[in-house]
Amino acid sequence: MRWDWIPTYWPDFVDGLIITLQLLSMSIIIGMFFAIPIGLVQVTGPRWLGRIAQGFCTVVRGTPLLIQLWLLYYGLGSLFPSMPWIRESWMWPYLRDAFPYALLAFSISVAGYEGEVMRGAFKSVPKGELEAARSFGMSRFTILRRIWLPRAFQNVLPTLAGEFVLTLKATPLAATITVFDVYGVGTMVRQETYRIYEPLLFIAGIYIVLTGIIVLFFRWLENRVPRAV
Amino acid sequence: MIDLHRSGKEAVVIENLHKQFDDLKVLKGVSLHANEGDVLSIIGASGSGKSTLLRCINLLEMPTSGDLRVGGEQIEFTEKRGVRVPKHMRQVEKMRSRLGMVFQNFNLWAHMTVLQNVMEVPVHVLKVPKAEARERAEAVLERVGLSDKRDQYPAYLSGGQQQRAAIARALAIEPRVMLFDEPTSALDPELVGEVLKVIQDLANEGRTMILVTHEMKFARDVSNQVLFLHKGLVEEEGTPQQVFYETKSERCKAFVSSIH
Numbered sequence: 001m002r003w004d005w006i007p008t009y010w011p012d013f014v015d016g017l018i019i020t021l022q023l024l025s026m027s028i029i030i031g032m033f034f035a036i037p038i039g040l041v042q043v044t045g046p047r048w049l050g051r052i053a054q055g056f057c058t059v060v061r062g063t064p065l066l067i068q069l070w071l072l073y074y075g076l077g078s079l080f081p082s083m084p085w086i087r088e089s090w091m092w093p094y095l096r097d098a099f100p101y102a103l104l105a106f107s108i109s110v111a112g113y114e115g116e117v118m119r120g121a122f123k124s125v126p127k128g129e130l131e132a133a134r135s136f137g138m139s140r141f142t143i144l145r146r147i148w149l150p151r152a153f154q155n156v157l158p159t160l161a162g163e164f165v166l167t168l169k170a171t172p173l174a175a176t177i178t179v180f181d182v183y184g185v186g187t188m189v190r191q192e193t194y195r196i197y198e199p200l201l202f203i204a205g206i207y208i209v210l211t212g213i214i215v216l217f218f219r220w221l222e223n224r225v226p227r228a229v
Numbered sequence: 230m231i232d233l234h235r236s237g238k239e240a241v242v243i244e245n246l247h248k249q250f251d252d253l254k255v256l257k258g259v260s261l262h263a264n265e266g267d268v269l270s271i272i273g274a275s276g277s278g279k280s281t282l283l284r285c286i287n288l289l290e291m292p293t294s295g296d297l298r299v300g301g302e303q304i305e306f307t308e309k310r311g312v313r314v315p316k317h318m319r320q321v322e323k324m325r326s327r328l329g330m331v332f333q334n335f336n337l338w339a340h341m342t343v344l345q346n347v348m349e350v351p352v353h354v355l356k357v358p359k360a361e362a363r364e365r366a367e368a369v370l371e372r373v374g375l376s377d378k379r380d381q382y383p384a385y386l387s388g389g390q391q392q393r394a395a396i397a398r399a400l401a402i403e404p405r406v407m408l409f410d411e412p413t414s415a416l417d418p419e420l421v422g423e424v425l426k427v428i429q430d431l432a433n434e435g436r437t438m439i440l441v442t443h444e445m446k447f448a449r450d451v452s453n454q455v456l457f458l459h460k461g462l463v464e465e466e467g468t469p470q471q472v473f474y475e476t477k478s479e480r481c482k483a484f485v486s487s488i489h
Binding site for chain 1: 287289318321322323324325326327328329330332334335336337338339340349350353354398402
């Protein structure tokens with residue numbers, strides 16, 4: 001085994017790590033932002049909106065992320081250049097890049113999977129606690145903000161930790177549309193150094209460390225919130 | 230006629246209330262009148278509609294028809310796609326924030342400590358400054374004997390302690406009326422006493438209360454007005470003396486005979 005390529009490519013790995021972390025954290029934030037209402041409307045109605053949300057989750061969860069990613073990048077990505085108003089807009093420098101497409105695809109994925117998780121989470125909050133909140137004159141929004149949402153999160157923190165680890169391990173797919181994440185850098189190293197296994201082992205190690213950080217973070221979070229019985 | 234009330238100022242008045250769930254008529258024209266300082270017990274067999282009646286007071290159940298006045302203020306209704314709804318949700322929320330409800334299953338918020346449970350409504354609904362709400366919360370927890378449990382989560386309390394915490398939560402809003410929905414029905418027999426004691430103390434200090442209960446002796450001792458409900462109608466009403474000892478209706482006689 002030879003590891004002498006590490007110092008040479010160290011800066012590239014740092015760049016790749018930053019891209020991976022950006023993709024992961026931003027898609028989780030954007031995805032969860034949509035997952036909450038997607039889960040909520042399936043419990044509260046209106047029914048037609050719940051149906052749409054349910055359909056969205058089914059489609060997202062029922063198709064491979066790789067295909068979603070390619071459809072967005074090669075489909076949408078090849079449509080935009082033919083639209084002059086987009087080529088001339090401020091968005092164009094970003095849309096020429098692959099990262100926004102990866103971010104969009106991963107955000108949609110998180111919204112779909114976690115929308116389903118949140119549906120279950122909202123449903124799992126005992127009706128009596130929500131009724132107590134109503135009985136004391138809380139408005140619908142206050143109930144959501146103070147009671148329903150925190151209670152729902154409390155119930156699904158362990159599930160979400162697992163989901164986000166899966167999302168992390170799906171991020172290498174972004175390399176297939178030229179995003180230079182950790183995996184992308186690893187591939188480049190393999191091609192340039194003709195080393196097959198060492199770079200793979202090295203990035204596997206990086207993913208294990210990242211997984212460990214996510215798991216530890218959520219364990220810390222779980223210990224901060226009381227266990228519901 | 231004997232005046233049932235302890236004061237002249239009305240607290241909760243219900244007139245000719247009907248409640249129907251789909252085809253099931255639960256309440257068929259019930260009236261109720263509680264003035265400030267009154268302790269009104271609603272008794273009756275399971276399915277007589279007594280819990281539904283209580284829940285209609287703060288509109289956890291929407292009455293199909295009938296009038297509701299709380300603290301002299303008429304609650305206004307309107308129709309929306311053929312369904313009766315409150316005309317002003319704000320009015321209902323304001324009314325609810327002055328009615329302290331205590332549930333059979335406690336319904337404490339499991340993600341908050343006892344103290345947080347008690348402070349929640351004063352801070353986030355009544356907009357009381359935090360420091361003041363905290364002081365008040367500590368005082369009411371002291372009253373129900375739970376000062377040492379204030380930083381515990383509800384899951385770690387016994388049923389009796391949870392119910393006392395729930396009573397503290399209702400007390401912290403400085404309620405105009407307290408509503409008790411079978412507060413001891415979910416408790417182990419040995420824990421019933423500590424909760425009844427707290428309710429008894431509240432009654433003694435002149436709080437207005439409406440309670441649904443299966444504890445006949447307690448209803449007799451604590452209330453100045455008793456309502457016996459049968460199949461969605463008031464079958465018997467009056468002072469505890471009248472309802473328990475000078476009973477006119479045969480059904481009520483059979484029902485209350487357990488305490489003789």
